[in-house]
Amino acid sequence: MGKNVILINGSPRNGGNSDAVIDLVKRQLEQNGASVEVYRVREHTVAPCVGCDNCKNDDEVCIHKDGAAELIERLYKADSVLLIAPLYYTSVPGTVKVLFDRFYARYNFKKGLKTPSPMRKAGVVFCYGGSPADVLHRAAEYVAYCFRDLGYGSFDAVLCPMCTDKTTFSRIDKYQSNVAALTDWLISGNTDNISGASFGIERDRFAEGSEPPAIAAARQSENSQPTL
Numbered sequence: 580m581g582k583n584v585i586l587i588n589g590s591p592r593n594g595g596n597s598d599a600v601i602d603l604v605k606r607q608l609e610q611n612g613a614s615v616e617v618y619r620v621r622e623h624t625v626a627p628c629v630g631c632d633n634c635k636n637d638d639e640v641c642i643h644k645d646g647a648a649e650l651i652e653r654l655y656k657a658d659s660v661l662l663i664a665p666l667y668y669t670s671v672p673g674t675v676k677v678l679f680d681r682f683y684a685r686y687n688f689k690k691g692l693k694t695p696s697p698m699r700k701a702g703v704v705f706c707y708g709g710s711p712a713d714v715l716h717r718a719a720e721y722v723a724y725c726f727r728d729l730g731y732g733s734f735d736a737v738l739c740p741m742c743t744d745k746t747t748f749s750r751i752d753k754y755q756s757n758v759a760a761l762t763d764w765l766i767s768g769n770t771d772n773i774s775g776a777s778f779g780i781e782r783d784r785f786a787e788g789s790e791p792p793a794i795a796a797a798r799q800s801e802n803s804q805p806t807l
């Protein structure tokens with residue numbers, strides 16, 4: 580059976596580099612028998628997480644009943660996800676950050692956090708101007724961290740710098756071949772990523788239904804504090 584892949588277009592502008600990346604990736608995935616959903620963040624109004632913690636009760640879910648809640652449920656079950664986005668002030672555009680904050684509705688070990696599976700793959704394609712490599716690595720780590728909470732245990736990134744006008748991506752063959760390789764990897768059985776880069780998500784794997792080690796450690800040290 581074909582893989583189920585969700586493409587998130589995080590660019591606020593129409594007809595730019597991210598749109599060109601999406602066209603390429605979607606075509607390639609469909610040619611390989613995948614079923615593809617494209618979610619354009621700019622076409623949705625996503626209510627921001629207000630930290631009410633309603634989603635942390637046993638039977639409760641997110642108080643917001645917009646399309647993002649359904650997208651997050653689909654993301655929770657898909658085989659692969661790819662974010663295609665510009666870099667805005669060293670990170671994802673604010674609209675994408677608002678969407679990712681909503682993943683918190685799934686951050687609930689009482690309801691069973693998924694153990695991140697290396698077979699569920701996530702990635703990012705960043706089109707950007709001139710920010711240095713360390714900035715891009717941090718931005719990619721952030722994206723990997725968010726998808727990891729939805730159970731994606733493998734991650735890779737493709738960087739397309741010097742995208743100074745809307746057509747840069749479409750003019751540079753190397754960018755297109757890098758994106759094509761990432762797309763193949765997303766639906767392949769190979770869990771080693773192509774870039775060989777580490778995005779930090781391997782550091783704190785946790786077992787299904789249990790707390791992530793970092794949270795358990797924080798809770799322990801909190802309990803050992805003297806109370807006033």
Ligand SMILES: Cc1cc2nc3c(=O)[nH]c(=O)nc-3n(C[C@H](O)[C@H](O)[C@H](O)COP(=O)(O)O)c2cc1C
Nearest residue numbers: 590595596597665666667668669707708709710742
């Ligand atoms: C609000 C804003 C902030 C930006 N911040 C950065 C940045 O921090 N680093 C960078 O390299 N490029 C930055 N850029 C350039 C965009 O990342 C670049 O133009 C990108 O190719 C746009 O992608 P798109 O064509 O898919 O919309 C910024 C652009 C805008 C509009």
